[in-house]
Amino acid sequence: MNKSINLKQRPVGTPTLSDFDFKEKENELGVAEGEVLLEAKYISVDPYLRGRMSDAKSYVPPFKVGEPISSGIVAEVLESKNENFQKGDFVSGLLEWKEQQVSSGEGLQKVDKSKAPLSAFLGIVGMTGLTAYLGLHEIGKPKKGETLVVSGAAGAVGSVVGQIGKILGLNVIGIAGTDEKIDMLKSEFGFDHGINYKTTEDMKSAIEAAAPNGVDIYFDNVGGPISDAVLFNINQFARIIICGAISVYNKTELPMAVAVQPFLVKNSALMQGFIVRNYADKFPQAIKQLSTWLGEEKLTYKETIVEGFENTPQAFLDMMDGKNKGKMIVKV
Amino acid sequence: MNKSINLKQRPVGTPTLSDFDFKEKENELGVAEGEVLLEAKYISVDPYLRGRMSDAKSYVPPFKVGEPISSGIVAEVLESKNENFQKGDFVSGLLEWKEQQVSSGEGLQKVDKSKAPLSAFLGIVGMTGLTAYLGLHEIGKPKKGETLVVSGAAGAVGSVVGQIGKILGLNVIGIAGTDEKIDMLKSEFGFDHGINYKTTEDMKSAIEAAAPNGVDIYFDNVGGPISDAVLFNINQFARIIICGAISVYNKTELPMAVAVQPFLVKNSALMQGFIVRNYADKFPQAIKQLSTWLGEEKLTYKETIVEGFENTPQAFLDMMDGKNKGKMIVKV
Numbered sequence: 001m002n003k004s005i006n007l008k009q010r011p012v013g014t015p016t017l018s019d020f021d022f023k024e025k026e027n028e029l030g031v032a033e034g035e036v037l038l039e040a041k042y043i044s045v046d047p048y049l050r051g052r053m054s055d056a057k058s059y060v061p062p063f064k065v066g067e068p069i070s071s072g073i074v075a076e077v078l079e080s081k082n083e084n085f086q087k088g089d090f091v092s093g094l095l096e097w098k099e100q101q102v103s104s105g106e107g108l109q110k111v112d113k114s115k116a117p118l119s120a121f122l123g124i125v126g127m128t129g130l131t132a133y134l135g136l137h138e139i140g141k142p143k144k145g146e147t148l149v150v151s152g153a154a155g156a157v158g159s160v161v162g163q164i165g166k167i168l169g170l171n172v173i174g175i176a177g178t179d180e181k182i183d184m185l186k187s188e189f190g191f192d193h194g195i196n197y198k199t200t201e202d203m204k205s206a207i208e209a210a211a212p213n214g215v216d217i218y219f220d221n222v223g224g225p226i227s228d229a230v231l232f233n234i235n236q237f238a239r240i241i242i243c244g245a246i247s248v249y250n251k252t253e254l255p256m257a258v259a260v261q262p263f264l265v266k267n268s269a270l271m272q273g274f275i276v277r278n279y280a281d282k283f284p285q286a287i288k289q290l291s292t293w294l295g296e297e298k299l300t301y302k303e304t305i306v307e308g309f310e311n312t313p314q315a316f317l318d319m320m321d322g323k324n325k326g327k328m329i330v331k332v
Numbered sequence: 333m334n335k336s337i338n339l340k341q342r343p344v345g346t347p348t349l350s351d352f353d354f355k356e357k358e359n360e361l362g363v364a365e366g367e368v369l370l371e372a373k374y375i376s377v378d379p380y381l382r383g384r385m386s387d388a389k390s391y392v393p394p395f396k397v398g399e400p401i402s403s404g405i406v407a408e409v410l411e412s413k414n415e416n417f418q419k420g421d422f423v424s425g426l427l428e429w430k431e432q433q434v435s436s437g438e439g440l441q442k443v444d445k446s447k448a449p450l451s452a453f454l455g456i457v458g459m460t461g462l463t464a465y466l467g468l469h470e471i472g473k474p475k476k477g478e479t480l481v482v483s484g485a486a487g488a489v490g491s492v493v494g495q496i497g498k499i500l501g502l503n504v505i506g507i508a509g510t511d512e513k514i515d516m517l518k519s520e521f522g523f524d525h526g527i528n529y530k531t532t533e534d535m536k537s538a539i540e541a542a543a544p545n546g547v548d549i550y551f552d553n554v555g556g557p558i559s560d561a562v563l564f565n566i567n568q569f570a571r572i573i574i575c576g577a578i579s580v581y582n583k584t585e586l587p588m589a590v591a592v593q594p595f596l597v598k599n600s601a602l603m604q605g606f607i608v609r610n611y612a613d614k615f616p617q618a619i620k621q622l623s624t625w626l627g628e629e630k631l632t633y634k635e636t637i638v639e640g641f642e643n644t645p646q647a648f649l650d651m652m653d654g655k656n657k658g659k660m661i662v663k664v
Contacts, residue, residue: 051598220593223591223593223594224591227593242593242596242597243597244597245591245593245594245597248591248593248594249594254590254591255590255591255594256588256589256590256591257588257589257590257591257592257593258586258587258588258589259555259556259577259580259586259587259588259589260589260592260603261552261555261559261574261577261580261589261603261605262555262577262580262581262587263605264574264603264604264605265574265575265576265577265605265606265607266383266605267605268604268605268606268607268610269604269605270602270603270604270605271592271593271596271602271603271604272596272600272601272602272603272604273593273595273596273597273598273599273600273601273602274597274600275597275600278600
C-alpha cells in the first residue's frame, strides 16, 4: 500500500490536522520509459507551504484541494528507466507527499551522501542554504562592518543567514521567541546579539541598543510588529530582504502594519521580495561556497527531525508554531 | 529692505500660516571675494519641504526654527565677485527664501533663458523633470508594453512621469483627486486612464479594470490607502518607486497601512525610496534627454504660478492641499 497526504480543504487562519487527509492506494506504480520510481526518505516542511495552501493569486500555483501537497524531498531511486539515474541513487527535488512516486526525472538533482548527511540536502546545502546565501548576497549586498538584523533567527534560514553574516564580518543581531533560542543564536551560531521578542517590551529600543550605528541589512522572515520595530532603526541605503512573513500567513483579516513608505523614502532604502527559485543560475556557485564553509566548519546547522511519514502534517503545524530549532524535517 | 521667510515653529499635523514668519532687514549685503549677490525670481514649493519642517531623523537636516526655509530657486545675479558668474546671469540652486541673498556660488547652475522659460528650470528641466526621469528609469526600469501606475499624477512630478511612460510605450494610469485633473491627465498629458480617488469607492477594482494585465511599475507620490489599493494589482517582479508620501506627511499618529511584505514576497517585487540627489552623476544625461523631448514637443508641462514673495507660505499650503495643477511656483 502507498500512502499520500493531501490537502483536504483550504485552511482558514491557523491550519489544523483536519485540513489534511491521507489516501492509501494499492502500490501499482508503473515506470514508463524515461521515468524513475522514487521512495521518499526525508521531507522538508517550510513556512512558504502555508501560502500555497491558500487560493490567493500567488507566484506559485496554489495546491489543489484533494491532491497531494508537495515540498522539498530527498528520495531513493528504486527503479530507473531514465539514463540519468540508477537504482540506489539519492535525489532531491520538489516532490509530492507520497511514500512512493513516479517522476520524469525533470528538476531532480542527484545528491552525494558521502559529502553531507541526506537531510542536509534539504537544508544547509539545499534550499535553506541557497535561500540564506542568495537572499543575503543578491538583495542584501553585505559590506564588512555593516549591521545585519535577522528575524526568525533560530529558524532554518535565519540561523544560516546569521552565520554567513559573521563570516562576512557583519555585526549580527538575531530576533527569536524563546530564551533558549536566544542562547543558541549566540553560543552555537555566533550571533553578536539576540533579542527575545516575546519578553521584550520595547523592541524599537532593544534593536537600537544592539545596533548603535543603525541597521544596514534586515533579513525578514516574519513581518508584523517585529519588522515595524526594525524600520525605525534603518540607515540610509538600507536593504530589506523580504524572505517570508510567517507572522501573517495565518491571518484571515488583511494585516495592517506601520506604513513603510515614509521610512523607505527618507532613507533611500530598498525592500524586495526574495524567492530563491528566481536565482537558479546562481545555485551551483552558492552550493559550492556553502559546501566549502561546511567542510571548513565555518557553518553549522540544526535540525529538528520528526520520524514517520504520517507525522508530516503535525511537523508542519509545529514548525508554523515555532517549535522547531533550525530546519524541520520529517524522516520517512 | 530685504525680506526673508522663516520657520517660526515646527508644524504639528497640517501646517498653517502661523508656522511661518517674515523678517525684514535693512539691505546691507556685502559681497566678498568669490561671492555673488542674488535676487530671487522664482521659488519652488514642494511636498518634501514638509518633511524638513519636522525634527525627525531624516536624510536631510531639518530646517532650523527661526531661520529661513530653503528650496529650489531661480535667481538673477545682481553683483558678482566670482569668476564663474556675471551680473545679469540667471542661476538655479537650493537657496533660502529671501528676496536677496549672498552665495558662494557653490551648487549654483547657470540657466539659459533662451532654451526654456526661467520657471521651467525649477520644473521640467530642473528637479521635477530629473525626479520623474531618474526615478522611473533607475528604479522602475521600464520596458515597452508594461503597465505604469502614477499617484499624485496631476502634480509636478506625476504629470512628467506619465508622459515619459507614454514616450516609452507603456500603458499609463494616473490617479488624482478631481475630475478636472483626470480630464487633464488624458487630454493634455496623454495618460491612457485616469482614476479619481475621491469619487471612486473601490480603488482596487478600478485599478484592476484599468490594468487588466496587472501593474508592473508604480510611481508612488502619495502613500496611504491609494498605495494599498495598487499593491493588490502588482505583477511578479513589479517595481515600486517611493518618491513621496504626501498623504502621511501631516499625520501626527504613526500611519498604518496594509502590510506590504506579503505582497512583495509573493510577487518577488521591489519597493525603493527615491531621492533625486543620490543620482547627481546622471543629471547631465537626463537634462539633455528632457530638453530634447521638450524641444520635440513630446513633453509638456503645467505650472500654477502664484505672484508675490510674501505669498510663498500660502502657495506651499495650497500645494500640500492639492490646489495646484502641475508645478507650483512663486513668482517673486
